[in-house]
Amino acid sequence: xxxxxxxxxxxxxxxxxxxxxxxxxxxxxxxxxxxxxxxxxxxxxxxxxxxxxxxxxxxxxxxxxxxxxxxxxxxxxxxxxxxxxxxxxxxxxxxxxxxxxxxxxxxxxxxxxxxxxxxxxxxxxxxxxxxxxxxxxxxxxxxxxxxxxxxxxxxxxxxxxxxxxxxxxxxxxxxxxxxxxxxxxxxxxxxxxxxxxxxxxxxxxxxxxxxxxxxxxxxxxxxxxxxxxxxxxxxxxxxxxxxxxxxxxxxxxxxxxxxxxxxxxxxxxxxxxxxxxxxxxxxxxxxxx
Numbered sequence: 001x002x003x004x005x006x007x008x009x010x011x012x013x014x015x016x017x018x019x020x021x022x023x024x025x026x027x028x029x030x031x032x033x034x035x036x037x038x039x040x041x042x043x044x045x046x047x048x049x050x051x052x053x054x055x056x057x058x059x060x061x062x063x064x065x066x067x068x069x070x071x072x073x074x075x076x077x078x079x080x081x082x083x084x085x086x087x088x089x090x091x092x093x094x095x096x097x098x099x100x101x102x103x104x105x106x107x108x109x110x111x112x113x114x115x116x117x118x119x120x121x122x123x124x125x126x127x128x129x130x131x132x133x134x135x136x137x138x139x140x141x142x143x144x145x146x147x148x149x150x151x152x153x154x155x156x157x158x159x160x161x162x163x164x165x166x167x168x169x170x171x172x173x174x175x176x177x178x179x180x181x182x183x184x185x186x187x188x189x190x191x192x193x194x195x196x197x198x199x200x201x202x203x204x205x206x207x208x209x210x211x212x213x214x215x216x217x218x219x220x221x222x223x224x225x226x227x228x229x230x231x232x233x234x235x236x237x238x239x240x241x242x243x244x245x246x247x248x249x250x251x252x253x254x255x256x257x258x259x260x261x262x263x264x265x266x267x268x269x270x271x272x273x274x275x276x277x278x279x280x281x282x283x284x285x286x287x288x289x
Contacts, residue, residue, distance in 0.1 A: 002131050005131040005132055005135055006131055007243065007244060007247055008135055009131065009134050009135050009138050009203060010243055011239055011240045011243040011244060012135070012138035012139060012141075012142050013138055013196050013199055013200050013203075014196075014220070014223060014239040014242075014243055015142050015145070015146075015235065015236050015239045015240070016138075016141060016142060016145045016192055016193070016195060016196040016199070017035060017039060017192075017193055017196045017220045017223075017239070018220060018223045018224050018227065018235040018236070018238055018239045019145050019146055019149055019192070019232055019235045019236070020035070020145065020149065020188070020189040020190075020191075020192035020193050020196075021035045021189060021193070021220055021221065021224050021235075022149075022224050022227075022229060022230070022231070022232065022234075022235045023149050023152065023153065023185055023188060023189050024185055024186065024189045025221070025224055025229060026224060026228075026229030026230040026231070026235075027153050027158065027161050027162065027165065027185075027229075027230055028161045028162075028164055028165055028181075028182060028185045029164065029165030029166075030080075030087060030182060030185070030186075031084065031085075031087055031088040031091075032087070032088070032091040032186075032189075033088050033091045033092040033095065033214070033217055033218070033221065034075075034091035034092055034093070034094035034095035034098075034214075034217055035095075035189070035193055035217050035220050035221070036095055036193075036212045036213065036214070036216035036217040036220065037071075037094045037095045037097075037098035037099070037212070037217070038068040038071065038072060038189070038190040038193035038194050038197070039068075039193045039194065039196050039197035039200070039212060039216075040098050040099065040102055040197060040209075040211075040212035041064065041067055041068045041071050041098060041194055041197065042061075042064035042065055042067070042068045042193065042194025042195060042196065042197035042198045042201075043064065043194075043197030043198055043200055043201040043207050043211075043212070044064075044102060044109060044115070044197075044201075044207065045060065045063060045064035045067045045068075045194070045198070046060035046061050046063065046064035046197075046198035046201055046202065047060070047115050047118045047198075047201045047202075047207060048108070048109075048115070049063060049064075050118060050119050050202075051115065051117070051118065051119075056122075057119060057120065057121050057122075057198075057202045058121065060198065061195060061198040061199065061202070062195075064194045064195070064197065064198040065191045065192070065194035065195040065198065066191065066194070067194065068190045068191055068193060068194025068195075068197070069187045069188075069190050069191040069194065071098075071190060072186040072187045072189065072190030072191070073183065073186070073187055075090070075091070075094050075186070076182070076183045076186030076187065076190075077183060078090070079091060079094075079186070080179050080182040080183050080186065081179065083168075092214065092217075095213075095214045095217050096214060098212070099209055099212055099213055099214065102209040102212065103209040109209070111209070112208060112209065112210075113208070114206055114207055114208030114209075115201075115206065115207050115208070116205070116206050117205065117206075118201050118202055118204075118205045118206060118207065119202070119205075120134075120202050120203070120205060121133075121134075121137060121202055134199075134203050137199070138199055138203075141195060141196075141199060145192050145195075146232055146236075148188075148192075149188070149192075149232060150232055152188065153232070157181070157184075160176050160178075160181050161181060161185065162230075163176070164176075164178050164181060164182065197212075219242075219267075222238075222242065222267060222271060223235070223238040223239045223242050224238060224281075225238070225271070225274075225281055226238040226241065226242060226270065226271065226274060226281060226282060227239070227241075227281055227282055227283060228280055228281025228282050228283040229280065229281060231281065231283045233283050234281050234282055234283035237282055237283060238281070238282070242267065242270075245266065246263040246266060246267075
């Protein structure tokens with residue numbers, strides 16, 4: 001039972017990541033490949049504040065999200081002026097830079113040794129140590145993320161985002177400040193990714209740079225594509241399926257040397273079939289051009 005709850009907690013954290021990335025990629029059409037970098041910033045910020053300053057993880061979680069949002073401004077301001085492959089490369093570079101900092105700034109992050117003993121959440125002095133406690137916490141933040149992003153995409157602001165995705169020149173001709181809209185999207189997406197990173201850190205109680213590689217950004221992107229772009233429900237489905245499905249291999253008693261490569265093969269096979277049969281994803285309405 002605890003194993004099942006653990007999988008649900010991890011899936012819930014990925015839901016936050018996929019829904020926030022879908023806002024950037026699916027609804028706005030910006031090819032971002034560095035989402036794990038924002039998660040890394042949130043995780044390390046919250047963890048270091050708790051370990052070095054004794055700050056409450058609840059406060060550190062919010063500060064980590066805010067710092068991730070600030071990094072979204074720093075990166076997004078020049079990046080939103082780029083288009084297509086150039087924007088993808090810029091965000092890819094962000095992922096590489098943040099990963100390199102986490103790995104090489106040993107005096108702050110302990111580098112490859114990671115940060116052990118990260119404190120968990122507590123409420124009124126009561127330590128939340130059970131897995132179902134974290135399931136409730138993650139489910140709450142899932143609800144907040146879905147609620148906020150759903151309100152954004154179904155507002156007049158969200159219609160501008162879709163117009164930017166479909167034809168940015170037409171949006172400019174209508175007098176819309178497309179760069180400002182894209183920057184706001186980066187900030188919101190980065191904030192929630194930072195929250196997800198903080199939740200992961202305080203749940204696992206140990207983080208190291210290997211959890212925030214560029215490949216992790218690709219996995220999050222695959223979840224968005226699998227579930228369907230421009231679909232919040234699709235992001236939820238994509239996160240749950242691509243977290244739960246590979247875990248089923250454990251029940252076949254395969255050694256890790258076989259299960260790990262097979263898990264990657266399953267990812268690849270699912271995506272190949274999906275691209276051929278349904279390019280817009282399982283529940284998506286927008287087909288990437």
